[in-house]
Amino acid sequence: MPRFSTDILIGGEWRPGQGAPLVTTNPATGQALATLNAACPADVDEAARAAARAAADPAWRDLLPHQRAQVLSRIAELVEEAAGELAAVQTADTGKTLAETKALALSAAATFRYTAAALETAEEALTPSRGAYVTMSRYEPIGVVAAINPWNSPVASDAQKIAPALAAGNAVLLKPAAWTPLTSLALGRLITRALDERALPAALLSVLPGSGRVVGDAIATHPLVGRIGFTGGTETGRAIAAVAARKLIPVSLELGGKSPTIVRADADLQQALAGVLFGIFSATGQSCIAGSRLFVAREIYAEFVGQLVERARALRVGPGTDPDTQVGPLVHHAHRDAVAAYVDLARAQGGRVRCGGAAPEGEAYRDGAYYLPTVIDGLPNTARACQEEIFGPVLIALPYDDEDDLVRQANDSVYGLACGIWTRDHRAAWRLAHRIEAGTVWINTYKQFSIATPFGGMKDSGLGTEKGRDAIRAYQRQKSLYWSTSDAPLPWAG
Numbered sequence: 001m002p003r004f005s006t007d008i009l010i011g012g013e014w015r016p017g018q019g020a021p022l023v024t025t026n027p028a029t030g031q032a033l034a035t036l037n038a039a040c041p042a043d044v045d046e047a048a049r050a051a052a053r054a055a056a057d058p059a060w061r062d063l064l065p066h067q068r069a070q071v072l073s074r075i076a077e078l079v080e081e082a083a084g085e086l087a088a089v090q091t092a093d094t095g096k097t098l099a100e101t102k103a104l105a106l107s108a109a110a111t112f113r114y115t116a117a118a119l120e121t122a123e124e125a126l127t128p129s130r131g132a133y134v135t136m137s138r139y140e141p142i143g144v145v146a147a148i149n150p151w152n153s154p155v156a157s158d159a160q161k162i163a164p165a166l167a168a169g170n171a172v173l174l175k176p177a178a179w180t181p182l183t184s185l186a187l188g189r190l191i192t193r194a195l196d197e198r199a200l201p202a203a204l205l206s207v208l209p210g211s212g213r214v215v216g217d218a219i220a221t222h223p224l225v226g227r228i229g230f231t232g233g234t235e236t237g238r239a240i241a242a243v244a245a246r247k248l249i250p251v252s253l254e255l256g257g258k259s260p261t262i263v264r265a266d267a268d269l270q271q272a273l274a275g276v277l278f279g280i281f282s283a284t285g286q287s288c289i290a291g292s293r294l295f296v297a298r299e300i301y302a303e304f305v306g307q308l309v310e311r312a313r314a315l316r317v318g319p320g321t322d323p324d325t326q327v328g329p330l331v332h333h334a335h336r337d338a339v340a341a342y343v344d345l346a347r348a349q350g351g352r353v354r355c356g357g358a359a360p361e362g363e364a365y366r367d368g369a370y371y372l373p374t375v376i377d378g379l380p381n382t383a384r385a386c387q388e389e390i391f392g393p394v395l396i397a398l399p400y401d402d403e404d405d406l407v408r409q410a411n412d413s414v415y416g417l418a419c420g421i422w423t424r425d426h427r428a429a430w431r432l433a434h435r436i437e438a439g440t441v442w443i444n445t446y447k448q449f450s451i452a453t454p455f456g457g458m459k460d461s462g463l464g465t466e467k468g469r470d471a472i473r474a475y476q477r478q479k480s481l482y483w484s485t486s487d488a489p490l491p492w493a494g
């Protein structure tokens with residue numbers, strides 16, 4: 001594991017921030033990994049001004065799209081080469097398994113590569129003319145944009161915002177979560193290198209760790225910031241949306257979830273079991289899309305949940321660095337305690353904890369932020385544990401009677417992020433996929449992603465989408481042009 005630099009990236013310069021010290025810990029051991037000097041509002045101001053200059057610098061502003069695409073392709077190469085190191089840093093900082101963090105690093109590289117291709121092949125449309133003129137819509141960079149991200153998958157969330165924002169011709173202020181700044185800083189080093197190799201302004205990217213309330217707010221409210229891409233919790237998302245409303249700037253919000261996973265009686269039960277386990281317990285349940293509410297047809301409920309509990313008990317809990325680990329620690333001890341408090345609340349409200357419901361015992365787990373895979377049933381869908389996002393390895397199982405009952409319960413949530421449907425009946429899958437309110441529906445699979453497919457949430461799960469070809473457009477302003485093809489003066493003036 002490399003020794004971590006205490007520097008952060010402010011307006012193209014690596015130096016300590018002037019904010020409060022920020023200690024980041026390894027949740028598998030409870031040991032401090034690094035103490036950074038976080039950013040402060042004055043650093044944010046400096047970064048924003050330098051970003052505005054960089055965005056307007058002809059060296060960047062006048063690059064043709066295919067030349068910007070070359071920069072993105074180079075970043076993709078560097079991220080791919082450094083995937084092992086990025087994975088090690090992210091596992092140390094977040095606790096996630098190395099298998100997952102390696103996949104996230106490679107997906108970040110793929111995002112840069114895909115975005116380069118999308119940029120190369122993007123077209124601007126001629127729009128129908130109604131007279132002696134040609135009209136067209138073109139797209140321009142916004143200038144300085146903010147990317148504010150949570151702690152659960154830093155490298156992938158960072159790439160999903162930085163790649164389209166740079167492709168669109170902007171400069172980016174990146175705000176990683178206070179618990180996990182190290183991966184974003186490591187990614188920042190690679191992007192700085194790619195910019196440097198082409199003598200492009202270094203201030204096109206700043207990485208500004210610190211608290212959300214201070215540094216995040218200073219970024220979002222900064223007058224030079226013309227767009228905010230935000231991923232995080234719903235309440236923070238509302239605060240960001242309020243800032244965007246005041247400033248009248250575009251915003252995209254990727255927020256929380258409480259996604260239903262549905263097992264019909266006609267499902268392939270072994271496939272469904274594997275999918276439900278993966279959907280909730282991979283990443284230790286710390287996925288916005290975690291399938292955290294399980295609805296099982298009443299006729300197979302007892303049998304299915306019984307088998308699920310057996311399988312959940314057998315999952316291997318351990319440090320993310322152990323190749324055998326399936327369920328790593330939670331990101332932070334404070335988060336583990338918040339998850340445990342939800343389980344206590346579920347118990348107090350009459351829930352039956354069928355497995356887990358505690359930290360694992362034993363010397364190996366003593367100092368880490370571990371929590372056992374937990375299955376709870378016996379709660380009504382109105383209970384807080386069924387309605388609120390727990391963001392940990394906690395699955396709530398509920399029976400359903402028929403399709404209308406299922407749809408009513410599944411949609412009885414403020415969230416609308418994802419849904420999983422396990423069935424052999426393709427007609428039922430089709431009907432349910434249309435009736436469930438969710439931005440992404442998986443049928444006989446779960447947590448599968450394609451960079452080319454837009455991702456976003458409905459209801460309190462968000463506003464707007466990321467990924468796909470349109471991602472670049474979201475970081476641009478549209479401008480319409482009219483060109484006369486006639487020599488005649490306009491008739492009005494006679």
Ligand code: NAD
Pocket residue numbers: 148149150151152153175176177178210211212213215216217220231232233234236237239240253254255256257287288289389391417457461462
């Ligand atoms: P969070 O909302 O607490 O923080 C997210 C980011 O916002 C952090 O960088 C934080 O420092 C910053 N922030 C906090 N307050 C701010 C403010 N007032 N102004 C500006 N920035 C501020 O979320 P978290 O706990 O880091 O992450 C977990 C949440 O993220 C969960 O709800 C999860 O569902 C959600 N999430 C959503 C998606 C998605 O794509 N929909 C993906 C991953 C995580």
